[in-house]
Amino acid sequence: MVICAMFLSLAACKNGQAQSDSKAQTSEQPATLYACSMHPEVTGKKGEKCSKCGMELTVPVKAAATTANQSAAPADAQNASPLKEILSGYLLVKNAFTADKTADAAAAGKALEATFKGFNKAALTAEQKKAFDEIAEDATEHAEHIGANGGKIEHQREHFALLSKDIYDLVKAFGSAGQPLYQDFCPMYDDGKGAIWLSETKDIKNPYYGKKMLTCGKMKEEIK
Amino acid sequence: MRKARLKKTAFVAATIFALIQFVQPARNQSGQVLDTDISKKVSVPEGVQSILSKSCYDCHSNSTDYPWYTYVQPAGWLMAYHVRNGKEKLNFSDFGSYTKRRQESKLKSIASQIEDDAMPLFSYTLMHANARLSPGEKDAIVNWANHARDSLSSKN
Numbered sequence: 415m416v417i418c419a420m421f422l423s424l425a426a427c428k429n430g431q432a433q434s435d436s437k438a439q440t441s442e443q444p445a446t447l448y449a450c451s452m453h454p455e456v457t458g459k460k461g462e463k464c465s466k467c468g469m470e471l472t473v474p475v476k477a478a479a480t481t482a483n484q485s486a487a488p489a490d491a492q493n494a495s496p497l498k499e500i501l502s503g504y505l506l507v508k509n510a511f512t513a514d515k516t517a518d519a520a521a522a523g524k525a526l527e528a529t530f531k532g533f534n535k536a537a538l539t540a541e542q543k544k545a546f547d548e549i550a551e552d553a554t555e556h557a558e559h560i561g562a563n564g565g566k567i568e569h570q571r572e573h574f575a576l577l578s579k580d581i582y583d584l585v586k587a588f589g590s591a592g593q594p595l596y597q598d599f600c601p602m603y604d605d606g607k608g609a610i611w612l613s614e615t616k617d618i619k620n621p622y623y624g625k626k627m628l629t630c631g632k633m634k635e636e637i638k
Numbered sequence: 639m640r641k642a643r644l645k646k647t648a649f650v651a652a653t654i655f656a657l658i659q660f661v662q663p664a665r666n667q668s669g670q671v672l673d674t675d676i677s678k679k680v681s682v683p684e685g686v687q688s689i690l691s692k693s694c695y696d697c698h699s700n701s702t703d704y705p706w707y708t709y710v711q712p713a714g715w716l717m718a719y720h721v722r723n724g725k726e727k728l729n730f731s732d733f734g735s736y737t738k739r740r741q742e743s744k745l746k747s748i749a750s751q752i753e754d755d756a757m758p759l760f761s762y763t764l765m766h767a768n769a770r771l772s773p774g775e776k777d778a779i780v781n782w783a784n785h786a787r788d789s790l791s792s793k794n
Contacts (some may be wrong), residue, residue: 551737552743555740569756572746572750576746
């Protein structure tokens with residue numbers, strides 16, 4: 415479990431997150447510092463709780479040089495940070511909707527469904543697993559529906575709205591695996607009830623209406 | 639010669655038809671209201687309950703109402719397939735066992751499927767004319783589903 419957690423944290427570093435890297439590196443006493451297994455950027459003394467998820471800090475933080483060397487191993491990179499894969503899968507779906515491409519959205523939805531089903535939960539604690547499953551069960555279903563409804567973009571988008579909420583909660587609970595994200599809001603969607611989506615770009619590109627109202631919406635939160 | 643072959647074919651077909659009658663799929667009728675039933679989770683007014691029962695429960699609950707022709711195969715197999723699929727997507731008898739998140743998204747999907755006339759399935763209402771929803775019944779279901787969803791999400 416600790417080893418897997420290490421993989422996770424290593425991958426987060428490898429993925430070139432300036433913020434998390436610098437935070438991890440500023441810790442100058444390697445022996446006494448521990449990081450959260452899900453949020454490598456959160457460090458503290460042994461026994462302290464992570465400020466993001468409340469989990470105990472269990473991963474000893476090594477000197478930055480060692481970390482860099484280890485993360486070069488290809489095997490690590492492959493298993494590492496599956497949430498990253500979920501996020502990039504989600505962003506593919508999102509980008510298909512921004513471009514009004516229903517068939518691409520369906521293909522990306524199917525891929526995301528497979529990613530969810532193949533998600534390796536070995537690195538999660540029992541509590542985290544429960545939290546993950548609760549969200550993933552719902553998200554998988556929405557990905558499946560997006561995948562199965564190519565040609566019916568409005569129906570796909572309804573599921574995308576619910577999927578977006580799931581992914582947002584997932585990111586809130588488990589971090590964004592080094593991917594900087596923006597939570598955007600479209601106030602018009604769903605008869606004025608509004609819906610959120612996550613984007614990797616700061617510019618607004620509305621996935622709910624596509625080119626009809628591409629730049630409509632506003633950024634609500636920057637997630638690092 | 640030709641007539642003989644026709645006779646033979648008819649005989650084979652009749653035999654197959656007779657034989658498949660022995661393969662009766664299990665009936666989807668539990669006959670009891672479980673603790674996980676949707677009515678134990680959110681309030682379901684009587685009017686809404688009766689619409690759900692007549693138009694949705696055949697495929698989306700543990701109590702299917704079987705018309706006579708489903709006792710003749712392969713109609714019963716087709717029905718069993720529809721019921722299995724339907725229950726997998728949404729089972730009102732099992733609703734309480736879903737996570738809160740899934741309950742909310744199911745209610746949301748119920749409203750949008752009804753609004754879009756995607757449910758009940760056309761192939762189903764073709765055979766079950768009384769399952770067709772009137773505009774008033776549609777409104778009742780959509781309002782109920784939206785309301786139930788709001789009340790669920792306000793409970794934390």
